[in-house]
Amino acid sequence: MxxxxxxxxxxxxxxxxxxxxxxxxxxxxxxxxxxxxxxxxxxxxxxxxxxxxxxxxxxxxxxxxxxxxxxxxxxxxxxxxxxxxxxxxxxxxxxxxxxxxxHTSVKHPWFQAARRSPEDPHHDYYVWSPKPLPHDKSELMFQGEEERVWTWDKKARKYYLHRFYREQPDLNIAHxxxxxxxxxxxxxxxxxxxxxxxxxxxxxxxxxxxxxxxxxxxxxxxxxxxxxxxxxxxxxxxxxxxxxxxxxxxxxxxxxxxxxxxxxxxxxxxxxxxxxxxxxxxxxxxxxxxxxxxxxxxxxxxxxxxxxxxxxxxxxxxxxxxxxxxxxxxxxxxxxxxxxxxxxxxxxxxxxxxxxxxxxxxxxxxxxxxxxxxxxxxxxxxxxxxxxxxxxxxxxxxxxxxxxxxxxxxxxxxxxxxxxxxxxxxxxxxxxxxxxxxxxxxxxxxxxxKQCPEIGNGRYFKRVAADRALLLHGFEGAKRRLLFLHNLSPEPVLATWKELGFRAGEATGLFADGAADDDPDGIRVAGHGFRWLSIHH
CATH class of the missing domain: 3.20.20.80 (Glycosidases)
Incomplete structure (x- = not known):
């Protein structure tokens, strides 16, 4: 495809x-x-x-x-x-x-027509009830701004449903x-x-x-x-x-x-x-x-x-x-x-x-x-x-x-x-x-x-580092692998060659924070640092 x-x-x-x-x-x-x-x-x-x-x-x-x-x-x-x-x-x-x-606005012509008569074709565009139905307040979209999902309409003499603001009556998707x-x-x-x-x-x-x-x-x-x-x-x-x-x-x-x-x-x-x-x-x-x-x-x-x-x-x-x-x-x-x-x-x-x-x-x-x-x-x-x-x-x-x-x-x-x-x-x-x-x-x-289409199309993989602050993940494409190193801690961390799965000289740097340096034992990543690497097949 x-x-x-x-x-x-x-x-x-x-x-x-x-x-x-x-x-x-x-x-x-x-x-x-x-x-x-x-x-x-x-x-x-x-x-x-x-x-x-x-x-x-x-x-x-x-x-x-x-x-x-x-x-x-x-x-x-x-x-x-x-x-x-x-x-x-x-x-x-x-x-x-x-x-x-x-939902629409209460000022939408559909709602204005719906209010006038239950016989109007637009009346069933919205959800009405003669009395409010029970509702879990924890599900309110705007907690602290709206306290209910049913509002009384004087002209229609019914309650209408609105999961958002009362000025936004719900459309009746069932119709x-x-x-x-x-x-x-x-x-x-x-x-x-x-x-x-x-x-x-x-x-x-x-x-x-x-x-x-x-x-x-x-x-x-x-x-x-x-x-x-x-x-x-x-x-x-x-x-x-x-x-x-x-x-x-x-x-x-x-x-x-x-x-x-x-x-x-x-x-x-x-x-x-x-x-x-x-x-x-x-x-x-x-x-x-x-x-x-x-x-x-x-x-x-x-x-x-x-x-x-x-x-x-x-x-x-x-x-x-x-x-x-x-x-x-x-x-x-x-x-x-x-x-x-x-x-x-x-x-x-x-x-x-x-x-x-x-x-x-x-x-x-x-x-x-x-x-x-x-x-x-x-x-x-x-x-x-x-x-x-x-x-x-x-x-x-x-x-x-x-x-x-x-x-x-x-x-x-x-x-x-x-x-x-x-x-x-x-x-x-x-x-x-x-x-x-x-x-x-x-x-x-x-x-x-834009030079890394493998991120959108490749197979995702991860590697696990001993340091819990270090995230190692990447993508496998047809011609190369990309590996990303991200240090979530403000302190420097070391990614060993064993953790990375390759050796010095087997990868090309694509993007970095500017403070990450190679180390004889691996790659040292500065606090809140990162590196993007392309690994040769």
Whole structure:
């Protein structure tokens, strides 16, 4: 089977409204994003994942959709979107868009029609009940912000179901016309030229709570129909699923080729646990449990994205350990299981520790994802509420408003202006001029990763070192083996030749932290150091 393009792609996530303002109104837009595509091309990005850009009241960062067939007027027009797609295609950058299937906005015309009468065709687009059904509050998506999943609607004189905010009523996936509408939405955007979809809250699509006569099996069958439908309209389409679950549940969504790609939340959380403890145990265990995937499926690996750093899959004591290291203050945490901080501040600055984390990310089985701004070391804005702390405007230069907007008015969100992560100190222009910047270092890492297709396609293997701080893993390809050495401890460690499985002179260095030296007995790796090696057959 031919290799799928996404198995070795470099992904980049951004929100159009916070990336670049092209018309000076203080809000990022498609005109501004189009201007910056060369920057992303130069960085080495293969695929852009765009957060929702549909018309929305923005109660939930655009995930409360009012119209699935249009662009929010604040961000431009469908014509602007088409121009953006055309330029992205010329630069070889594919585009994924968010497909929000679990819910709409209360202001969506479907819901407004549904409220008016039970006889309206749209009434069954949503889930209604004369009284709230029992529900486990521990399963609330936004603990501390929402206390229930049923809300009374005065006009309908019924309760409607919402697993997220009350302004986001759940769509009734059990209803055939809803499923048909979803296929129409996909066809529309595929026809415009997108390369696929990131399916929001995929697990919610197989939830049977509140639905009559709908089974988990039917939900999984529908997900398979989405993939078949999309593949029939674009042979190289990608369906990327958000599934925050353990290996067993993730396998459920991969079985039978239902979906092409999954965010690997399981590995992400155990990676941070390993970084917090300075021991490989948690990460190695997670890697051992991951199944090998066929050529048309892949993991998407990440460190941070637009939401909180979610630690829900860890045990309480493990979560507390991660909190104590990376979010020691209460206002750095959210929902009881998440961290609302940007990547570089988590590690205390753009030094060896964050480079170690990136090296781990890019050497994991799967394809890596970068979040906008993390490549220059942007910081969070903790005085903003909730998840907004990590959704501040991109910092392009030391010009007013960080070069995000040249307008006189306010920006869509406050630009980080003070402290060590303020836009005067941290911005793209300054980073590009500094040979030692995180941005320039990441460009070299991305270039190296592109020269290592074995990571996306090869057979994963591991070697075990005596020192528990040292992770040794690699990939076997048709012509070579790659081996990665990562020291999770701040103290130097030695990997002996016996542990490495080869002798001096049998490997070529590909990438390193700059402080790892060969030793007569093996390879000595500095604290929080790493090495990428190519071993000759």
């Amino acid at each position: 031919e290799e799928a393009w996404y198995r070795n792609a470099i992904f980049y996530s951004l929100d159009v409204e916070t990336f670049h303002d092209g018309n000076g109104d203080g809000i990022g837009d498609f005109a501004g994003l189009t201007e910056k595509l060369e920057y992303l091309h130069g960085l080495g990005i293969d695929c852009l994942w765009l957060l929702p850009f549909y018309p929305s009241p923005n109660r939930d960062n655009g995930y409360d959709v009012m119209d699935y067939y249009n662009v929010d007027s604040r961000l431009g027009s469908l014509g602007d979107f088409a121009q953006f797609l055309n330029k992205a295609e010329r630069l070889g950058i594919r585009v994924l868009i968010d497909l929000v299937l679990n 055939g016309p809803v499923r048909a509408e979803i296929l129409k939405i996909m066809a529309f955007w595929l026809r415009l030229g997108v390369h696929g979809f990131r399916i929001d809250a995929t697990q919610a699509l197989i939830e049977t709570y509140g639905l009559k006569g709908f089974t988990r099996k039917q939900g999984l069958q529908f997900i398979g129909e989405l993939q078949a439908f999309a593949r029939g309209r674009r042979a190289d389409v990608l369906l990327l699923a958000e599934v925050n679950a353990g290996v067993g549940e993730m396998n459920t969504f991969l079985e039978g080729g239902r979906l092409h790609m999954l965010f690997n939340f399981y590995l992400n959380q155990h990676l941070f646990l390993a970084l917090a403890t300075g021991r490989r145990t948690a990460l190695e265990r997670a890697l051992d449990r991951l199944p090998a995937l066929p050529p048309n499926q892949q993991w998407l690996q990440f460190l941070r994205h637009h939401d909180e750093l979610n630690l829900r899959l860890l045990k309480p004591e493990e979560r507390d350990r991660v909190f104590s290291v990376f979010a020691p203050e209460e206002d750095m945490r959210i929902y009881g299981f998440g961290i609302r901080r940007r990547l570089v501040p988590l590690f205390g600055g753009p030094g060896r520790w964050v480079q170690l984390a990136y090296s781990l990310l890019f050497s994991m089985p799967g394809a890596p994802l970068l979040r906008y701004g993390d490549e220059i070391g942007m910081g969070e804005q903790l005085r903003l509420p909730g998840r907004a702390s990590v959704r501040t405007p991109m910092q392009w230069s030391d010009a007013p408003k960080g070069g995000f907007s040249d307008g006189a008015g306010r920006t869509v969100a406050p630009v980080v202006a003070r402290g060590p992560y303020g836009f005067v100190q941290v911005n793209v222009a300054r980073s590009q001029q500094d040979p030692g910047s995180l941005l320039n270092w990441l460009e070299r890492l991305i270039s190296t990763r």
